Amino acid sequence: MDLKTLEEFYLSRQSCREFSDTPVARETIEEICRVALLAPSAMNAQPWQLIAVVGEKKADVLRNVQRLGMNKFASKATALVVVASAKSGGLMKVGEAFKENEFVRNDLGILTAHLVLAAEAAGVGSCILGWRNEEKLREILGLGKNVLIPEIVALGYPAQDYPVREKKRKPLSDVLTVL
Numbered sequence: 001m002d003l004k005t006l007e008e009f010y011l012s013r014q015s016c017r018e019f020s021d022t023p024v025a026r027e028t029i030e031e032i033c034r035v036a037l038l039a040p041s042a043m044n045a046q047p048w049q050l051i052a053v054v055g056e057k058k059a060d061v062l063r064n065v066q067r068l069g070m071n072k073f074a075s076k077a078t079a080l081v082v083v084a085s086a087k088s089g090g091l092m093k094v095g096e097a098f099k100e101n102e103f104v105r106n107d108l109g110i111l112t113a114h115l116v117l118a119a120e121a122a123g124v125g126s127c128i129l130g131w132r133n134e135e136k137l138r139e140i141l142g143l144g145k146n147v148l149i150p151e152i153v154a155l156g157y158p159a160q161d162y163p164v165r166e167k168k169r170k171p172l173s174d175v176l177t178v179l
């Protein structure tokens, strides 16, 4: 793939805030997650777990991400994929915990990026939801208190004729310094 093609792909990925009624098949959700797991991580520790909430717990997770009128659109998502640190996170030996935990949030962010891009490649719309109450989410999902949940990814097919928005990004000159 050349850079222009990759740029076009990146331009096609956008936060989807209007999902259609067509549900995403479980196999498609699994495939998106499987491909996303090719993400790099510090020392290849892969300190993560993904919880695709599609069943009855979805209502509780929705309430968590929809406080104060936020993220109403997520109600129509087929799945809310919770991006969390690995179950063993809190049980690691002190030395290991220090070494690995330092990078866990970075690793989970990179995994999330891979997840939304994999969804795009599968024709599935996505929106990262960072608005959440981690402590309550851990309770809802029965996760230990050391499990981090930096974000959730809402997945669903975009509504028909959902427009591709123009990207608003800082110009390179504001961001890049070449030394």
Ligand SMILES: Cc1cc2nc3c(=O)[nH]c(=O)nc-3n(C[C@H](O)[C@H](O)[C@H](O)COP(=O)(O)O)c2cc1C
Pocket (backbone or CB within 6 Å): 013, 014, 015, 016, 017, 071, 127, 128, 129, 130, 131, 151, 167
């Ligand atoms: C860490 C993170 C948290 C986000 N949280 C939310 C959120 O709670 N609700 C929402 O609608 N969008 C959320 N977004 C999406 C951003 O608003 C969006 O990526 C940004 O405006 C750029 O638009 P684009 O994704 O369409 O290119 C989040 C994005 C990131 C990376």
